[in-house]
Amino acid sequence: MSEDILLTEPCAPTETHAISAEAATTVATALKALGDPFRLRMLSAIAADPRGESCVCDLAELAEVSQPTVSHHLKVLKNVGLLDAERRGTWVWYRINPARRSAVTALLDAFAPAAIAEAAPEALPDADPADTDAQIAHLAADLAAATPALPPETVTGIVRESYAALARSAKITRYIVPLTERFARQRLADLTRDRASAAPQVLFVCVANAGRSQLAAALVTQLSNGRVIARSAGSTPAADVHPHVRSLLAEIEGDDAAQRFPKPLTDDAVRAADVVVTMGCGDVCPVIPGIRYEDWAVGDPALASPKGVAAIRDDIESRVRKLLDTLLTD
Incomplete structure (x- = not known):
């Protein structure tokens, strides 16, 4: 009897939230x-x-x-x-059309790379959550001891936030702890940076932090011989650096290229920078007085042919050289 009632009971649809016709x-x-x-x-x-x-x-x-x-x-x-x-x-x-620029940016910089992303390699088993939590706690204690300029609770918060931010986009969590350590160390260095005496610092920001911004940061480090600190971040970071760019990074940095990974944009990185260069996502970057902002309209390597990727690299290198001229001269 109850089944008959369920079958004959009239439908009571809820209010639709679909866009209009x-x-x-x-x-x-x-x-x-x-x-x-x-x-x-x-x-x-x-x-x-x-x-x-x-x-x-x-x-x-x-x-x-x-x-x-x-x-x-x-x-x-x-x-x-x-x-x-x-x-x-x-x-x-x-x-x-200026009224459609944000829509075009979302299409080309976010949707298109996601739509053509290559299939992930065979997944390794994820790390055990309990073991990961213990490692993150140990990492927080080590970094707190190594950063006496900041209260221990601040360091612990940075480590926990870094872990959570990376875990949101990670496909495989087996390497999440060493990645968290690199990201947290970078954030702590930004928080404790002495702008008056430190080397010039540049932050490159794009949507996924999987292509243009990674390549630009690597070129700054190479062409400045380390005299300029380069950071990169993404407003919506991808799970990994794009393969087209990974090969270019290997040519520039050798084995060090393997240490590059997409990172989320943080206020710490923006405040620590002398120059912030946006590459397709300027609206999401906070504007802070005293920081110089530039916007570079360059192609996305994730969408380009091999010839196009080479042209994009050359374009970015030319822009980086001009930027370094101003920073090192100043």
């Missing part, structure tokens, strides 16, 4: 326009162009197509509001 139509139209791989590549090229805009003649080099074909695809993106256009003489220049 009008909003769904607008979003679907934009997504349909982005359903062509060539259009996505053009959108990415325009977003990463250091001039802030691209010409039809630039974009024709992305594929073996005629300029009229390029113009057709650009018109589709313009009609859905993703691009603005301006004619100058015989050429038309395109830039990201």
Whole structure:
């Protein structure tokens, strides 16, 4: 009898929280326009162009197509509001519509890398939670003893926060304790940094901290011969450095490249920096008086071909050299 009641009882649906039909139509139209791989590549090229805009003649080099074909695809993106256009003489220049820039950034810097992420290697068994907790407690005690400038409870809080932040994005927790130690030591060094006497410090911030920001930090360390301290962080850190970038880091740093891992953005790192360089996520970085901010529009290695990755590396190196000229001269 109870089963019959359950089968015949009328449904009482709750209030729906779906987006409106009008909003769904607008979003679907934009997504349909982005359903062509060539259009996505053009959108990415325009977003990463250091001039802030691209010409039809630039974009024709992305594929073996005629300029009229390029113009057709650009018109589709313009009609859905993703691009603005301006004619100058015989050429038309395109830039990201300012009202849609945050959406384009989210698409290219967050969704796209996640969508094409390579399958994780066969997982190793995770660490035992109880054993990990004991190791974190031991680590906190060791770092507290090694950092007398800070109260022990502050150091313990930093260690616990660092562990929790890394655990949120970690796919495998077997190495979480040594990663926590590296991250916590970096944060403690930032908290105790004497700005008046310390070497210049630069913080590079991108969304995933898996590509551009890691590469820029490695180049600063190499090209400055250690005279400038480089940090990197991500507003939404990935689980690991992207393979395309890992190989470049190995060329720059050798075996030390294996120690690089994505880290979350913290206020400590921002306050300790002399220069903060954002690479696609400037809105999430706190603005603190006395700190110099720059925004570098560079391509994402996670989305690029091998040739494109090399071009991105060269672009970042050129920018790093200019930055070092100002820091080391000052």
